[in-house]
Amino acid sequence: MPDLIVHPAERPLIGSVPVPADKSIAHRALLLAGLATGRSRIRCGALGGDHRSTLDALRALGVRVEEPSPGELIIEGAGLNGLGAPDGPIDCGGSGATMRLLAGVLVAQRFATRLVGGASLSRRPMERVAKPLRLRGGRIEGKLDPRKIGEITAPLEIGPLPAPHVLSSIEYELPVPCDQVKSALLLSGLYADGPTFVREPIVSRDHTERMLTALGAPVDSVGAVVRLDAARFSGALPAFDVDVPGDLSAAAFLVAAAQIVPGSRVTARRVGLNPTRAGLLEVLRDMDSGVAVEIKGDALGEPTGDLHAASAAPRGGRVGGELASRAIDELPILLGLGARARGVTEVLDAGALRAHEADRIAAMASVLGAFGLRCEERPDGLLVEGRPDRPLDAADVDSRGDHRVAMTAAVLGLAGSGPTRVRDAGCIATSFPLFVGTLRALGARIDVESAAAA
Numbered sequence: 001m002p003d004l005i006v007h008p009a010e011r012p013l014i015g016s017v018p019v020p021a022d023k024s025i026a027h028r029a030l031l032l033a034g035l036a037t038g039r040s041r042i043r044c045g046a047l048g049g050d051h052r053s054t055l056d057a058l059r060a061l062g063v064r065v066e067e068p069s070p071g072e073l074i075i076e077g078a079g080l081n082g083l084g085a086p087d088g089p090i091d092c093g094g095s096g097a098t099m100r101l102l103a104g105v106l107v108a109q110r111f112a113t114r115l116v117g118g119a120s121l122s123r124r125p126m127e128r129v130a131k132p133l134r135l136r137g138g139r140i141e142g143k144l145d146p147r148k149i150g151e152i153t154a155p156l157e158i159g160p161l162p163a164p165h166v167l168s169s170i171e172y173e174l175p176v177p178c179d180q181v182k183s184a185l186l187l188s189g190l191y192a193d194g195p196t197f198v199r200e201p202i203v204s205r206d207h208t209e210r211m212l213t214a215l216g217a218p219v220d221s222v223g224a225v226v227r228l229d230a231a232r233f234s235g236a237l238p239a240f241d242v243d244v245p246g247d248l249s250a251a252a253f254l255v256a257a258a259q260i261v262p263g264s265r266v267t268a269r270r271v272g273l274n275p276t277r278a279g280l281l282e283v284l285r286d287m288d289s290g291v292a293v294e295i296k297g298d299a300l301g302e303p304t305g306d307l308h309a310a311s312a313a314p315r316g317g318r319v320g321g322e323l324a325s326r327a328i329d330e331l332p333i334l335l336g337l338g339a340r341a342r343g344v345t346e347v348l349d350a351g352a353l354r355a356h357e358a359d360r361i362a363a364m365a366s367v368l369g370a371f372g373l374r375c376e377e378r379p380d381g382l383l384v385e386g387r388p389d390r391p392l393d394a395a396d397v398d399s400r401g402d403h404r405v406a407m408t409a410a411v412l413g414l415a416g417s418g419p420t421r422v423r424d425a426g427c428i429a430t431s432f433p434l435f436v437g438t439l440r441a442l443g444a445r446i447d448v449e450s451a452a453a454a
Helices: 023-035 049-060 096-106 127-135 179-189 207-214 248-260 279-286 321-326 328-338 351-355 360-370 403-413 425-430 435-442
Strands: 003-006 014-018 037-043 064-069 072-078 113-116 140-144 152-158 170-173 196-199 219-222 225-228 241-243 265-272 291-299 302-310 344-347 375-378 381-385 396-398 420-423 446-449
Touching: 003 403, 014 435, 023 037, 023 049, 023 072, 023 096, 023 179, 023 207, 049 064, 049 096, 049 425, 096 113, 096 127, 096 152, 096 179, 127 140, 127 152, 127 170, 127 179, 170 179, 179 196, 179 207, 179 225, 207 219, 207 302, 248 265, 248 279, 248 302, 248 328, 248 403, 248 435, 279 291, 279 321, 279 328, 321 328, 328 344, 328 351, 328 360, 328 381, 328 403, 351 360, 360 375, 360 381, 360 396, 360 403, 403 420, 403 425, 403 435, 435 446
Parallel strands: 014 265, 037 241, 170 196, 396 420
Antiparallel strands: 003 420, 003 446, 037 072, 064 072, 113 152, 140 152, 196 225, 219 225, 265 302, 291 302, 344 381, 375 381
């Protein structure tokens, strides 16, 4: 896997750039296009590894996918009941979204499926999605997790659902907010004989609800309760044409880089601004950051716009509760921004960070320490004392195979006293394949070096 050598910024970062398609929205658009009736056209820019996993899964289930030009997909939907049995296990790579969303569809099929994944995905918890799907009549089993009683991990064995049985109605309360579990339940509800009610402690990302509503499915939300009424569902989803909004989580790294490099002015174009996952923008506002939002339109119910970022002297912030949930993917780079802020930045109520590709709390404590920063790791978060007035130490950082950790370390390297090495940086392609090229286009100096040469 390649390493990145990030040199301290020699000049401001200047420019207007696109960002990759929103991962969460793209996963759902691809999957719903595969379940729709007719030809859908999806424009989503450079595809990351996780999106490729979803596309490959659709192909394995008999869905026709064409790529007439880079970043453009034409998907010939199989319809809700037109999927076919795969020839072998479906490899979800490192994508938890692919595995959990597919589970909600596959439990309703008359054939059996085996979902497998890479090493990191095979350690991630899956009982949270398996349990409610079993409660509505689906068959889904996994490998017992020796680390926790009652937990399962991939590989998942799903189905078949024998005829004439169908999935039942369900009222389910999620113990913790989780948009992927909620989405799996709603997708399974398209096949059920009664309503699907899901209640959360707080509202998680609502991409699935917005998209299903835009496609005519009977979905209603009141606060943290969402209902899909199968009795009012036609049984078919129409094909659609969409430009997937840019990923706010990817834009966050460019926004942070612009703020820590003096004199910078960077615009991230056509970014998704869904309020259920835009906690980042509220945190940046509270930290007195130099970020402005320009709303410009919408796509399948998702608001979009541009983010304009300039260098700033942010102050430390505190992120917890519902706000931490709505900024969960951006917390690593928010901690990175806190490294250059005045005062202390604290993240709490974020224990979910320990169950990603890496334990992101432990990984970020290691990264921040490598840059010479004082930080305190806690069970559900992290505290870092900023160093705004002098360069960070040049660092040698292990990404631990986590794309967000790797990109955060690369951004911090721009504020280093010398070159910073980010090891095992190939994982960045998971969510931001053109990350290095984008930063170079803005004026950063980053070298890519094979690990063998390190």
